[in-house]
Amino acid sequence: MKILVVGAAGHVGGVARAELETRGHQVIAASRSTDPGVDTSDPESIAALLKAVGRVDAIVVAVGAAAFKPVTELSREDYLEAFTSKALGQVEFVTQGLDYLNxxxxxxxxxxxxxxxxxxxxxxxxxVNGAVESFVISAAPELPRGIRINAVSPNVLANSPHFHDAFAGMVPVTDEQVAAAFVRSVEGNVTGRVLSV
Incomplete structure (x- = not known):
């Protein structure tokens, strides 16, 4: 399969890219810092990437971050930044990506x-994560031409650079467990699922 992996320079995106390549897929890796590059907060940048890559069998999007602050200190700008880069960025890959998916x-x-x-x-x-998961569940029955959509929802990864004290009481997962969830979504037949790891 020809697969576009967005956010491939990040930890989770890199895990997905490496596993899919190992399984013999043709992977096009994109992120802010790679060529091809993409800014997921910019619909025009997303459109340019999709046009450059052309038709694909699968799109994997592993992007976005949010400010970690006490709720009493979060600003409207913090929420908007998180929504723009992660929620709207991923939704944009769905709405625009349909034209490029086989x-x-x-x-x-x-x-x-x-x-x-x-x-x-x-x-x-x-x-933001809750919004994206609700979108996946709602959008799945409406997608045309047998196209499927799922969300991979990992627990904290012990070797992630984002692991910090707030996660200390949680049981971390391995890269291999996260990779298996991406494989299930890409190669399997499930749709409208939140694949918790």
Whole structure:
């Protein structure tokens, strides 16, 4: 399969890219810092990337971050930044990506444990992850031509650079466990699922 992996320079995106390449897929890796590059907060940048890559069998999007602050300190700008880069960025890859996906293709977005586990200072991330998961569940029945959509929702990764004290009481997952969830979404036949790891 020809697969576009967006956010491939990040930890989770890199895990997905490496596993899909190992399984013999043709992977095009994109991120802010790679060529081809993309800014997921900019719909025109997303459009340019999709046009440059052309038709694909699958799109994997592992992008976005949110400010970690006490909820009493989060500003409107903090929420908007998180929504623009992660929620709207991933949704944009769905709406624009449909024109580039082959019949029976798939889209995999990423969320995270913060949508379902209370963690201090993570309210913005929880809000955005929950929104993306709700979108996936709602959008799945409407996608045309047998195209599937799922979200991979990993617990905290022990070797992630984003691991910090707020996650200390959580049981981390391995890169291999996260990679298996991406494979299930891309190669399997499930749709409208939040694949919790």
């Amino acid at each position: 019949d029976g293709g798939s889209i995999t977005v990423t969320t995270g444990v913060l949508s379902r586990e209370p963690v201090p200072t993570a309210a913005a991330a929880a809000l």
